[in-house]
Amino acid sequence: MTIASAWEQHLQGPLQARNTSRRSYFFTHPLATSSADVDSPPERFDVIYERVVFGSNTVSTTRPQSTSAIVKIVSAILSLVRYSSFVTAGTDRQWIEACRHLQSDHVESSFVFVMATLPLVEHSLRQMYVSLNECKEDRKSALIAGEYYLTLDVILEAYVPSEFFVPNSPRLIAHDPARIPNRLCEELGPGLMNMMKDMFMYVYGPRLRDRTSHGEFNTFIGHDIKQEPWLEFFSVLILGLLEHSMTAENDICSSEHRAALDVAHACLHNYTSTRFDEWTVARRETMRCFSLFAIYRDLDIWLDASWIEIVPLIKGVSVFSLENLDSRSLPGQLSRAVMAWPIRAPTNPAQAIGSMNNLPAWIIIVQRIQDCISKVTLKMSSLSEQLQKRQLSSRSRKQFEAMKPVMPRLMGMLVSCLCLVEQCVLVGAKKEPTASAIADGLHLLAEGASQEDIQVRSRLTMFVDKFASNFERAKLNLMEPAWDDLAKGIASLEASYVYDV
Helix, strand or coil, X not given: CCHHHHHHHHHHHHHHHHHHCCHHHCCCCCCCCCCCCCCCHHHHHHHHHHHHHHCCCCCCCCCCCHHHHHHXXXXXXXXXXXXXXXXXXXXXXXXXXXXXXXXXXXXXXXXXXXXHHHHHXXXXXXXXXXXXXXXXXXXXXXXXXXXXXXXXXXXXXXXXXXHHCCCCCHHHHHXXXXXXXXXXXXXXXXXXXXXXXXXXXXXXXXXXXXXXXXXXXXXXXXXXXXXXXXXXXXXXXXXXXXHHCECCCHXXXXXXXXXXXXXXXXXXXXXXXXXXXXXXXXXHHHHHHHHHHHXXXXXXXXXXXXXXXXXXXXXXXXXXXXXXXXXXCHHHHHHHHHHHCCCXXXXXXXXXXXXXXXXXXXXXXXXHHHHHHHHHHHHHXXXXXXXXXXXXXXXXHHHHHHHHHHHHHHHHHHXXXXXXXXXXXXXXXXXXXXXXXXXXXXXXXXXXXXXXXXXXXXXXXXXXXXXHHHHHCCCHHHHHHHHHHHHHHHHHHHCCCCCCC
């Protein structure tokens, strides 16, 4: 066995786990035309969230038709390859072979399709970028010592680096060298640009470009990835780029291909904002937390009892009506959160300290709260089901009965932690800053996170970790001391905390 083969086997498990973790960050299916109920609660949230935030026409709730939909999209791609100026001269045969791979029944055909078309897409975008922005010609394909090729992370940025232009270039003269607008954004429009950023740039998305270039994508060798939702979007993206640069009349497409183009147009038209930038993910993961609370609320054990005891941690209330939170009210409550929380991250320095600089850290905290809610829900539902079937031992039954009275307060602690995140990051971003806050914000943006911000996140993380550990060990009596430590720590910080919560 070669060293490479040995390492491939050694890394297969960890990379596969990385590929399949946090599936909620990946797309839901956009191309199937019918609707069906979704049995899995996490997937149900994804569907509800997509409908509330992005509209009912952007996604579908079903998977069965996705494979045939991709084949139709790829068939339409084949019909446009010879007539689109997006295809670089001399590469049309590579495009055709890649599409025919996907049309075949071979198990690795979808993998080969992505691996073959991704560099073609990047090179065509590189050509467009250089031509539209009037950059130096060597940016198209030349490799300069000490520099990278012009790659997607630069191509999709809003501004063009000044070093890409020849001295005294008209664009250098007409614009601030630090803010030369990227004409590709205006040329392709928001739909294509947003989809490409989600597919290639953002760390919480599929990250096709860097995962492919660094070998992570190789874990799909031997697997059919036609059922992966992002493959549908990748196919739609290619079709949209080809159709955007058509050089022939539109009547070259058959009715079947025209139908596929109409689907792509609708998908791109509704792609009005990105899904995987840090701010959107922070909003989505917080909403997911509340959806998990709704699942917990639906347990049979709370039908005739209060499921939560609110334990205030800071001033301010959640936009969610917690007493009335359940699966039926979830869509309306998500809509209310969408209206209450800013759609985009704040750009004002005083408002951006806790969010723009530290969003990944806040997202991790919210995900840890999610894990706690899921553990509690699974444990309580399992014990309840076993009790109904008379499968609990006497000791377990006593433990379950002892847990039920304290669970409303314990869940109230998690809700208060989530409300703290909501107030500090999502709602706090809408507050009007004072002049002193703006000055402090500019200073802290240069220096990094404030000391108060770090302490709040540290205390929250410690409490959530203790909650998970104590619950797993059934040490519920240790929850109150941990909560008291958190409450005292937050109270001492609240007066000076930058969000003025």
